[in-house]
Amino acid sequence: MMERNEGVSExxxxxxRQLTAGLTRGRGVRHAVVAVGTGRGDVLWVGAEGSADxxxxxxxxxxxxxxxxxxxxxxxxxxxxxxxYEEGRVALDAPISEYLPAxxxxxxxxxxxxxxxxxxxxxxxxxxxxxxxxxxxxxxxxEKSLFDGAALDPDGEWGIREITALVRDCGRPSFPPRPFxxxxxxxxxxxxxxxxxxxxxxxxxxxxxxxAFRELIFQPLGLEQTFLPDGDPPGEAPDGPPSTPAxxxxxxxxxxxxxxxxxxxxxxxxxxxxxxxxMAALVEGRVFDDPATGRLMTExxxxxxxxxxxxxxxxxxxxxYGLGILRFRMPRLFTGLRxxxxxxxxxxxxxxxxxxxxxxxLILSGTVxxxxxxxxxxxxxxxxAMELEDLGIRGPQAGSLGPSGGEGKQARM
Numbered sequence: 001m002m003e004r005n006e007g008v009s010e011x012x013x014x015x016x017r018q019l020t021a022g023l024t025r026g027r028g029v030r031h032a033v034v035a036v037g038t039g040r041g042d043v044l045w046v047g048a049e050g051s052a053d054x055x056x057x058x059x060x061x062x063x064x065x066x067x068x069x070x071x072x073x074x075x076x077x078x079x080x081x082x083x084x085y086e087e088g089r090v091a092l093d094a095p096i097s098e099y100l101p102a103x104x105x106x107x108x109x110x111x112x113x114x115x116x117x118x119x120x121x122x123x124x125x126x127x128x129x130x131x132x133x134x135x136x137x138x139x140x141x142x143e144k145s146l147f148d149g150a151a152l153d154p155d156g157e158w159g160i161r162e163i164t165a166l167v168r169d170c171g172r173p174s175f176p177p178r179p180f181x182x183x184x185x186x187x188x189x190x191x192x193x194x195x196x197x198x199x200x201x202x203x204x205x206x207x208x209x210x211x212a213f214r215e216l217i218f219q220p221l222g223l224e225q226t227f228l229p230d231g232d233p234p235g236e237a238p239d240g241p242p243s244t245p246a247x248x249x250x251x252x253x254x255x256x257x258x259x260x261x262x263x264x265x266x267x268x269x270x271x272x273x274x275x276x277x278x279m280a281a282l283v284e285g286r287v288f289d290d291p292a293t294g295r296l297m298t299e300x301x302x303x304x305x306x307x308x309x310x311x312x313x314x315x316x317x318x319x320x321y322g323l324g325i326l327r328f329r330m331p332r333l334f335t336g337l338r339x340x341x342x343x344x345x346x347x348x349x350x351x352x353x354x355x356x357x358x359x360x361x362l363i364l365s366g367t368v369x370x371x372x373x374x375x376x377x378x379x380x381x382x383x384x385a386m387e388l389e390d391l392g393i394r395g396p397q398a399g400s401l402g403p404s405g406g407e408g409k410q411a412r413m
Contacts, residue, residue, distance in 0.1 A: 004063045007044035008036070012391045019384060020047040026376065028251060029351075029368045030054040031061040035272035036388065038395035039361040041280030046272045052246040054254070059244070066225055066245040066269040067367045068256065070348025071314065073267040076217060076278070077197050078126055078297060078324020079287055083216045085122075086293050089204050092123040092323075093180075099200045104164055108132065111176045119177045122200065125193040126323040127302060129178040129185065133171035134314065135163045135192045140170055150261035151253040157260035160199040167192055178302070186305045187321060189314030198266055209266060221281050226270040229262045245269045248350045248369035255371070267348070275354050275365040279345065283356050283363070297323045298344065315347060315378075328355075330382035340382040341389070353377035357385050361395025 001021060005013050016034065023032035031050025037043045048061040084090040090099070095118055097105060109117040109132060124130045136147040143149075146166075149156050171192075178185040201212050210228045218226055225243065247256045256262060270278070278287075285291025301320035320327045326347070330340035343364075345355035351368035364384060368376050388394075 001047055001049045002060060002062045003045065003047040004043070005045050007038075007042065008391075008393060012388075012393060013045060015387060015391065016045055017047055019380075019387065021049050023368050023376070023380065024050045026368065026370070026373050028249060028370045028372050030249070030370070031246060032366065032368050033061065033063070033065070033067060033246075033272055034366040034384070035063075035276055035364070036384075036393070037273075037276035037280065037363040037365070039280055039283050039356065039363060039397055040395065041277045041363075043273050043276050044393065052244070054247055054249070061246060064225075064243060064271055064273070066227075066243055066271050067369060068245065068248045068348070068350055068352065069268045069270055069275070069354075069367075070265075070350040070352050071191070071194075071267065072275070072346045072348045072352050072354045074194050074324055075282065075346050075354065076213060076268060077194055077201070079282060079294075080201055080212055080216050081122065081126060081197055081324070082293050082296060083288065084201070084204055085296075086289055090122055090200070092126070092296075093121050096120050096122060096125065096196060096200065099203050100196065104161065104199070105196070107168055108164055109173050109177070111173050116173075116176050121177075122197075123180060123323065124177050125197050125200075127178075127180075128187045128189050128193055128304075128321050129180070129302065130190070130193055131173040131175040131177060131188065132190050132192045133167060133173065134190045135167050135171070135195070138166050138170040140166070146261075146264075150255060150258060150265075151250045153260070154258035155260045156258075156264075158264045160195055163192065163195050180300070182300070185302050187302045188305055189316065189321070191314065195266070213268075217278070217287065221278060221287065223270070223274045223278060226268055226274050226278070228266065228268055230259070243271075246367075246369055248367075248371075250371040272365050276363045279354055279356055279363045279365070297325045298327070299323075301327050314349070319378075328378065328382075330378070335382065335386070338386065341385045343381060343385065347374075347377045349374050351376045353381055355381055357388075360385065360389060360393070361397045362388060362393065363395075 020034040033048045035046040046063040050061050051058045052061045137145050139145040174188050281287040285294045301322050304316045304319045306317050328343045341359045343355040347353045351373040354365045
């Protein structure tokens with residue numbers, strides 16, 4: 001194992017090494033990264049186990065190896081949209097038709113014979129409250145879904161027009177757009193929502209997504225190892241070119257070797273340290289001109305329903321969703337009746353995670369880079385948080401944020 005210890009005791013480091021190594025004993029997991037930081041962005045400990053490329057004699061996974069964030073990227077997308085909201089370029093309760101052309105979104109949401117697309121707002125997209133189906137699992141007759149095809153067709157590539165055409169032709173909404181009336185309404189996770197947000201960002205700024213991220217997030221926060229695959233043309237790459245990223249898998253298939261799907265997912269790579277730094281800036285509101293903007297993300301949470309698909313494309317019960325951020329507390333039934341801490345952040349389909357633990361003012365980041373291990377964060381991170389509590393590890397503002405576990409309570413975000 002390779003590790004960097006900048007703030008925990010040897011006893012704590014030994015336990016963290018055990019927990020990290022245990023992740024690699026999961027089926028199909030070739031490596032793992034676990035990072036513990038504070039709400040101010042200091043990295044206390046980061047450990048990496050296994051091979052970055054999956055070959056026993058290959059490149060070792062290190063604390064600084066970039067890894068695929070998968071849907072953890074949604075935190076960055078939501079942050080970018082809220083930056084545009086701050087600048088007056090986007091209204092959260094405006095219909096998406098104000099920003100995206102009718103030929104792209106028209107007829108996208110048909111409910112009982114009525115086109116309800118005009119009711120979908122930017123807030124609906126951020127909160128997964130549209131009812132739009134998950135595009136990744138849809139398939140035309142005689143074809144595989146994009147999710148299944150990602151491992152089989154290395155050159156297969158799609159954009160927002162292919163996504164909306166697929167949803168329009170093959171999808172069926174789960175419910176009409178949910179009202180934001182202060183009550184809690186069951187919602188359903190769908191990558192379709194955030195692909196539309198990516199298109200909205202590009203339409204409003206008239207620049208590619210990687211440039212929007214760079215100007216609104218990466219450069220202000222000094223993130224030099226956070227990037228989209230093939231996102232920065234020559235001459236525009238981050239200072240200190242990104243290190244070679246780790247591989248990730250769907251079973252025994254290496255997905256990072258498939259350039260078409262990799263670009264089409266539009267998800268980021270980053271390092272453990274830079275994800276901690278980003279999350280700390282989000283928690284403290286430093287990524288915005290007004291810290292109150294970030295608190296919109298945790299102002300109201302809706303419960304996720306049970307997943308209706310058999311594919312690990314997103315979370316379901318017992319998670320709740322705000323605006324671009326999820327809230328999760330492991331039920332006592334699974335923790336020996338011990339109260340697990342509340343987690344605020346996001347996970348990804350590759351078993352990636354980035355969470356703030358308000359009660360302890362800690363930030364937890366990591367991955368196992370395996371699609372078949374997508375549920376791992378929901379088992380591992382609560383256990384990790386409780387172990388850190390037992391070890392007495394806490395951030396500088398632990399206990400000052402409130403538990404964020406009940407309705408109406410929230411962290412600084």
